Amino acid sequence: MTSETENKRKLESFFRDEYQSLKSYVNSRIRTSTDRDPEDIIQDVALRLFSGADRYAPINNVAGFVYHSIKNKIIDIMRKGKQTDNDADGNELKLIEFTELLYGKSDNSYPEQMFEELKTAIMQLKKEYRDIILAVDFEGYSYSEISDETGIPQGTLMSRRHRAIALLHKELKLKKQH
Numbered sequence: 584m585t586s587e588t589e590n591k592r593k594l595e596s597f598f599r600d601e602y603q604s605l606k607s608y609v610n611s612r613i614r615t616s617t618d619r620d621p622e623d624i625i626q627d628v629a630l631r632l633f634s635g636a637d638r639y640a641p642i643n644n645v646a647g648f649v650y651h652s653i654k655n656k657i658i659d660i661m662r663k664g665k666q667t668d669n670d671a672d673g674n675e676l677k678l679i680e681f682t683e684l685l686y687g688k689s690d691n692s693y694p695e696q697m698f699e700e701l702k703t704a705i706m707q708l709k710k711e712y713r714d715i716i717l718a719v720d721f722e723g724y725s726y727s728e729i730s731d732e733t734g735i736p737q738g739t740l741m742s743r744r745h746r747a748i749a750l751l752h753k754e755l756k757l758k759k760q761h
Contacts, residue, residue: 590636597645598629605653612657612722624660628652646699654721661723697755704754712747715740 598605602625609621632652642648705716718724719740726737 590642591633593642593645594629594632594636594649597649598625601646601649605649608650609653609657611717612654613660624653624656628656657721658723700755700758701751704751704758707754708747708750711743712750715743716747716751719744 605625606621609624613621613624628649632649705713708716715729718729719726726740729735729740730737
């Protein structure tokens, strides 16, 4: 019973304190439209999390838990917009691969500080590196789609992502040592 009320308390506090950040996060991931309103997405996720708070083990990393849920909701919305499930499944695997590449196995036990450091490190990347990480690993676009839209060759996009991941890995490794 303690974890039930504790989970709800943590979630309430997080949504209250971080609502604008969550809204900005969703806005940065998708274009607003009638079926993709950031506030609707956040409210859907909040409703799902609050209604299931009794079933969860104690939530240690609230930020990671909420952002992961929002990311999954965005992926679900994007899948509905795409006609091919294979591309969406491949993008989900890429996102899991990206997370595991930086942190190892995903298990909701990352310290909130590490989550914040990753978010900060991504936002501090050069624009072309940040854009490719966000597009491929968080928005679910394929290299082909990005190349078609931007005119940048797929090989260049892959190189940029590889360099961005190397920079993130190096930055987070330095922070972890301190």
